[in-house]
Amino acid sequence: MKTRIKEYRARHNLTQAQLAGKVGVRRETIVFLEKGKYNPSLKLAHDIAKVLKGKIDDIFIFDDETD
């Protein structure tokens, strides 16, 4: 799984800690999400997409061949 959280975060001028605070997780969770090492729940993905004002499909890219 790849994510474009970093790109969206930069657009909205948000730090990892600020985004983590807005969606109710720890900063480390955002770090692992950006690295593509953590598969979020649907609720977390939805919350992140809502905060970053994007679509889940745009922010979280699931590669069918690898996942």
Next chain:
Amino acid sequence: MKIKFNYFWGLLGVLGFLGYIFENQIYYVFFAFFLLFLVPIFNKIGKKEENEHSHLDHEESENYKVYNISIWFGSAALMISGLIMMATKTMSDLLAVIILLGITAYMANFFTYVGMDKKAQDERLRKIGTFATTYSWYITLVFISFLVITMYWAQNIHNPIELLGVTIFVMTSTMLIANTILSRKGDID
């Protein structure tokens, strides 16, 4: 400067003070732990004074570190006690106090450590914590079951204290190892 009162630290402090009143040296262990648990609090306050505009998330992260330290202390106390019980096959007052401190530290912070605290829920920590706890329970069950079977077949019945020491050691160490590995990996997959 605002210091939040924590009942766990308060209890340790009171027990340490009782040691002075009753002139019982065993109680001083409580006071030593009380002082040790104060260190992260003062570090946190010092950092706050350095940066007045520190973000709330930073505070939460620091809180988690305190819980982490507490769990490591608790685990170390339980694992050392378990090893001593396995080696000596006897209990003592000091060992009972160390186990009590270890399990108190565990009970006070376990649910925060595994991300199940209602105030600070984090789905990744909860996922990892649940997985690590399940693994720990499973390994302990299998280990103890095989130990009991082999003991019976070999007609080498061990001392109950030794067996309790093994249980405490295996359960604590597997939980700590599994949670640490998964936390560094990021996810359970």
